Amino acid sequence: MGRLITRTWIPIVMVVVAVTGGVTVSRLHGVFGSDQHVSDPSSADAIVAISPKRVVYEIFGPAGTTATINYLDANAQPREVDSATIPWSFPIETTVSAVIAHIVAQGNSESLGCRIIVNGVVRDQLLVNSHHAQTTCLVKSA
Template sequence: MFRVVQRIWIPMVVVMVVAIAVFAVSRLHGVAGSPAHVPNAIRDGSEPVIPKDVIYEVFGPEGTTGQANFLDEHSQPQRVNFTTLPWSYTISTKLMSVFANVVAQGNSGALGCRITVNGEVRDEQSVTAHNAQVFCLVKSA
């Protein structure tokens, strides 16, 4: 008898653990949003969309020339040369989150940048230095 118990005790423990796990998961499905308990409005596959307008701005003295590097709506780096200030670029997107970044350098002694999301200024920096360079960043817009 002892040999039989010695041979089957491990498979019996495994079967009991699996049975307890199946029971626990089935109970959690009933409590934590199984598809049967989710309202139809949520199950239709649509996602909430909040359009975002992100505006990059570079400002400084009139006649300042230079270049701006920024991330577009697909987070791809872009470079533009500006021949006068202020300079701006607008992104309109329906993505859940946008990483917004602009770096600018000009040939004047003062330069500033600003990132606005849906009318709210999220970052603004200004610098005074020879051939000023400025950087603005919004990690999650």
């Protein structure tokens, strides 16, 4: 009998502790009222509609220029356009709260520019004059 008690006392204590803890937690839920959820629609915050953001990427330069263009789409996923004819533009419309707009282009001319327009306002613009010009524009939070 003594051997049985020495072998089973730890599991018995663990069961007693688990049951005691469960009973204590269930009683505390009732004391603090955490199980009483009352929904009052008049006290809820009004849902504010987010106005759509209109982002336009533009690449410009001399007529007849072609360029490789890399940009971030509305989900911040990279996209690439090979041998795009300049001038080039791409519109994005989204309702997400913040958009990162980034565009990089390299062309086969001596001049190349980029522009990012957000809701009709030019937010970034750069014109580069160099051999096989490369340009980049970035708007961190549109």
